[in-house]
Amino acid sequence: MLKLTDIDFNAVWQETFGWNTDDKSGRKFDDQAESDFWVKLAPHYTEEYNLNHDTPLIAQRLHQLLGSGHSILEIGCGSGNFTALMARYSKSILGLDFSPAMLTVLQQRLLAEGIGNVQTHTGKWEDFTTDAAFDYIVSVNSLYRIRDMAAALHKMNAYSRRGFIIVRTIQRPFFYRLYRNCGLDCAECLDYQLLPLLLWQQGIQADVEFLNYTKDRSFNDLETVVQEMRNDLGSEVFTSQRDKLLSALEQQAAPVSDGYTVSQPRTTVIISVKK
Template sequence: MRRVDKLRKLRNINLNELWEKEQEWLDYNLLDRKYNDCVELKFWKDLAPRYSEKFNLYRDVPGLGEWLHQKIGNNKRLLEVGCGVGNFTIPFSKYSKEILAVDFSPAMLNELLKNIEYENIENIRMHHSKWEEFEEPYDADFVVSVNSLYRVRYMETALKKISEYGKQGFFIIRTVYKPYLHEIFDELRIEYKINSDYMFMPMMLWNMGISANVQYTRYGRPISFQAWNDIEGQMIDDIGEDKYLQYKDELSDRFLQKAVKGENGFTYISEQIIEIIYSFKDGSHFSL
């Protein structure tokens, strides 16, 4: 088959249909927060006061904040999709002209408001909305999304909107969702499920003719286990009971080699992989 025919065949693939299947959107379950807005809102209401302490890529990923500042520049208008409590919004405000911070969770926006008032910041405007339903006119230089598109069913539409809103470009930052203990599984060559969203999103952008760069960085995240039963349960969830029983001794040995035991249980430093998908309308390319 000629190269042009292969490319044409690839372009005819319906990536959003594959996305729906891979992300299990066809297995509708109203008890799962992925499919139920009420369950999702309750989840964030419970987590919002503790979110910044537990999850903060701006704080935890070395060099990420500085890299974004360098690439975005000063005095820009930003649109942040899924701003949460403001882990990125607050630092962005120090050098940006204005920020429109969009989030679906009132609880998360309430925590952001507390941070805005504490810092006496005047250039952040909040907007309560899902990204899929967002229609607010806004003249953004850049759009930024950090781990905020996980509940989007029609991803191509969401990505196209991000590209259209960002006059100069966009940044989509994603955690590649692997099991916390994936390094141990990799060493023992044990298969496990990995979320493929990090592959689909760049492919969708390229298929729409949107020039997007992709790069990866890593950081270590401490994961705590109070008891050995918690560790066993995590492994069984990740690889299944049959594989766990088959490799139980090897898994235990590897974990004990890597983890630190303390008074309150075990601490394991999990390698987290961060994907950065970004595009500049002028075609420039920068590495972290």
């Protein structure tokens, strides 16, 4: 009989997220493709992909967990959407990111906002080494390219004096809840389920909590909505369920002068370790 303790969750991680496949094309596996992607996105990332625009709950919870006056290492700081907020109540922050383009935007932002307690370092968490120790380590949606997740988590535990926090917004289609209400399955990323198991398997006591909120999106016309649903579900499934889906959408979409505004539930998971 298979026991929970017999399962190698690191192997499950690698299998689930494609590390054992022969095809290693795409951003996750190709450093140059990843770097090029962020060069294009960096100038408008803060404006268009800032979680703080969706909800203040994540930043508020981070502050509650971190307290004030501590040193922080942030893995995948990007353009600083959370860095700039944490800097207000932290002693110091080292922002680590793979993308020089994103760090350039962050440095410009720090200068513009007069933030002087943040330093940056270019590189991957897997390769990062230092003699310094940090009170806390924080990662917000930044661990998606790591193959050996067990080692990455062990390292976070070793480099932090007080603990660490991993924030994962569950990667689901925007219309995920609408699809499920219509009895339809759709893809979602299950990394948030494996991360606590990997920690617990190492004997690291991790707490898990879910922050639920709504995200609003605007669509120019119904055809734009239809195309997104077709891409999510596949043409055959969408066509067979079109009437049910559009009926459900009609109950949730608010017409505006230039199209539709739709609100859908979203969930962010906070995995925290306190020493």
